[in-house]
Amino acid sequence: MGIWLLRRVGQVIPTLLILSILIFGLQQLMPGDPAVILAGEERGDPAVLAQIRAELGLDRPIYRQYAIWMSKVLTGDFGFSWRIRVPVSELILAKLPVTFQLASMAFVIAILIGVPLGILSAVRKDTPADWAANGIALFGISTPNFWLGIMMILLFSVELGWLPPSGYVPLTEDPVQSLATTIMPAFVLGTGVASVLMRHTRAAMLTALSQDYVRTARAKGLKERVVVWKHALRNALIPVITLGAIEFGRLLAGAVLTEQIFTIPGFGKLIVDAVFNRDYPVVQGVVLATALIFVLLSLVADMLYMAINPRLRNA
Amino acid sequence: MGTRPGRPGGAAPPQFRTIDAMSATAAAIPAGESPTRRAIRRFLRHRLAVFGLVVVLAFVLVAILAPLIAPYDPLQTSWARIRKPPSMEHWFGTDENGRDVLSRVIWGARASMMAGVVSVLGALLIGVPLGLLAGLAGGWTDALISRVADAMLSVPFLILAIALAAFLGPALENAMLAIAITASPVFVRLSRGMALDAKSTDWIEAARALGNPAWRTAFVHVLPNIIPPLLVQATLAIAEAIIAEAALSFLGLGQQPPNPSWGSMLNSSQRFLTQAPWLSIFPGLTIMVVVLAFNLMGDGLRDALDPRADKT
Numbered sequence: 234m235g236i237w238l239l240r241r242v243g244q245v246i247p248t249l250l251i252l253s254i255l256i257f258g259l260q261q262l263m264p265g266d267p268a269v270i271l272a273g274e275e276r277g278d279p280a281v282l283a284q285i286r287a288e289l290g291l292d293r294p295i296y297r298q299y300a301i302w303m304s305k306v307l308t309g310d311f312g313f314s315w316r317i318r319v320p321v322s323e324l325i326l327a328k329l330p331v332t333f334q335l336a337s338m339a340f341v342i343a344i345l346i347g348v349p350l351g352i353l354s355a356v357r358k359d360t361p362a363d364w365a366a367n368g369i370a371l372f373g374i375s376t377p378n379f380w381l382g383i384m385m386i387l388l389f390s391v392e393l394g395w396l397p398p399s400g401y402v403p404l405t406e407d408p409v410q411s412l413a414t415t416i417m418p419a420f421v422l423g424t425g426v427a428s429v430l431m432r433h434t435r436a437a438m439l440t441a442l443s444q445d446y447v448r449t450a451r452a453k454g455l456k457e458r459v460v461v462w463k464h465a466l467r468n469a470l471i472p473v474i475t476l477g478a479i480e481f482g483r484l485l486a487g488a489v490l491t492e493q494i495f496t497i498p499g500f501g502k503l504i505v506d507a508v509f510n511r512d513y514p515v516v517q518g519v520v521l522a523t524a525l526i527f528v529l530l531s532l533v534a535d536m537l538y539m540a541i542n543p544r545l546r547n548a
Numbered sequence: 549m550g551t552r553p554g555r556p557g558g559a560a561p562p563q564f565r566t567i568d569a570m571s572a573t574a575a576a577i578p579a580g581e582s583p584t585r586r587a588i589r590r591f592l593r594h595r596l597a598v599f600g601l602v603v604v605l606a607f608v609l610v611a612i613l614a615p616l617i618a619p620y621d622p623l624q625t626s627w628a629r630i631r632k633p634p635s636m637e638h639w640f641g642t643d644e645n646g647r648d649v650l651s652r653v654i655w656g657a658r659a660s661m662m663a664g665v666v667s668v669l670g671a672l673l674i675g676v677p678l679g680l681l682a683g684l685a686g687g688w689t690d691a692l693i694s695r696v697a698d699a700m701l702s703v704p705f706l707i708l709a710i711a712l713a714a715f716l717g718p719a720l721e722n723a724m725l726a727i728a729i730t731a732s733p734v735f736v737r738l739s740r741g742m743a744l745d746a747k748s749t750d751w752i753e754a755a756r757a758l759g760n761p762a763w764r765t766a767f768v769h770v771l772p773n774i775i776p777p778l779l780v781q782a783t784l785a786i787a788e789a790i791i792a793e794a795a796l797s798f799l800g801l802g803q804q805p806p807n808p809s810w811g812s813m814l815n816s817s818q819r820f821l822t823q824a825p826w827l828s829i830f831p832g833l834t835i836m837v838v839v840l841a842f843n844l845m846g847d848g849l850r851d852a853l854d855p856r857a858d859k860t
Contacts, residue, residue, distance in 0.1 A: 247695050256711075383817075384832065490795055527702050
């Protein structure tokens, strides 16, 4: 296990290194001169431009710029926001808990919908229940979640007046209001993942139910309930759990649009606002942080897989 | 799907089951049927997939014939018709500038369908040659290409697309380019894996032994064999690309006003949710129908083209 873990971590490093080059390279795509954007009103003054270039290191060769940027990133310094002159890492750390709350709620909703539906449709394969569950999953995958969000606001906020259409209250301030402001976005965010989980649970359950040990369990005269819940489900959930860890990372990305619609001041809103303010260091920082979280989650997924699958543990 | 003929309740030991399944499949194929015909026959058996195909073709026609079938000019504003609810003259109502929503949805089909198809074609053009190269060349080339693909796949799709579109600047073409680049690693992986599979087969061995240059082996002998899975993946990728274009346009990074696209229509509709909900309902519903159709078609294609995929 120890050697395996080392090897797996070793694989992550080149990936992150290449990723950092790609993200740094994004700057080169940018139309126009960053110094001109930063100079604002004084953009006509060559002395000001030269000073900004020197400050940012833009006057050095590109590989030097990368080396400087990278050595800073390694110490947790993601640069500063061009717009509000605050360190990017501070901005990200401030917004992360909000998105984390949203993503966690969405994840719980996704599991509560996706896993039971997947089990139901596998156990009742080729019955109307199976078709209905598959239909729901197909709609879940095909509905753009930002539109679903708008439709939910229309129904629950505009028509029924049950929930606030936008805004966010931190969990520590007022838990009830916090849930009221996040339940709709969490549901919107969760449905897409629920569909994916449903499909995977169904496939894994079908595989498990066709195994010999399930036939043996049935032949022993065990109740179908015990066969399904104890014998099949336990084994079927192994791939689903690892998938879940990766899907959690995807929730962070889904949060971009959801937070925009419900005006929740999280991670996603941060990157969108940064895009519009042409605050490129913030965009770079958010992309890098998301990738880092995503890579770590895949690592956790693999470790979970090892931990819960005894056959791999001894390998 | 019903139970296969000649399979006694799944009770046979594995090795017999395989032979059993093979003979059952062999019996179902009329002698002399080509793989393409067989795939078409299997696809047509899927009623939902055929429905998806029909809807997709209908939207392609709508996109092509937009100037002929749109009842009004999609850009024509009118102060007399601001935010009118759906009626006989304006089926989908009018927007905040008095423009006909139905006409804008019809013209929006051009932006959205084109974005979906063009960006996936772009992703194929970038991803497939690189994947084939990685799979066939191996060594350092493979390591480099694979690591870059891994790195890109470790950023969630939409975040990478937003970042690329942001740095390229807001325009429909840039959004398409951003989606194409973001979607390409999936095709790199797929074609690399298929090339690796193909490399160990006898026919590739034979093609090489005959002295074919590597590029010829790749494009003439490997590529045709990996077209079926690519086709399936591409169809599903178009569904994803259409949603991605709508998302980028919704954020203001794709189609620019006043030109219509479903995503940008949703963006401006949000401000009038209380007064004019129809502005939000119709563009989103259209996206959902088109994406659903592509997904149905992709699932049907997978069942029809992949002989190994059991219907589970």
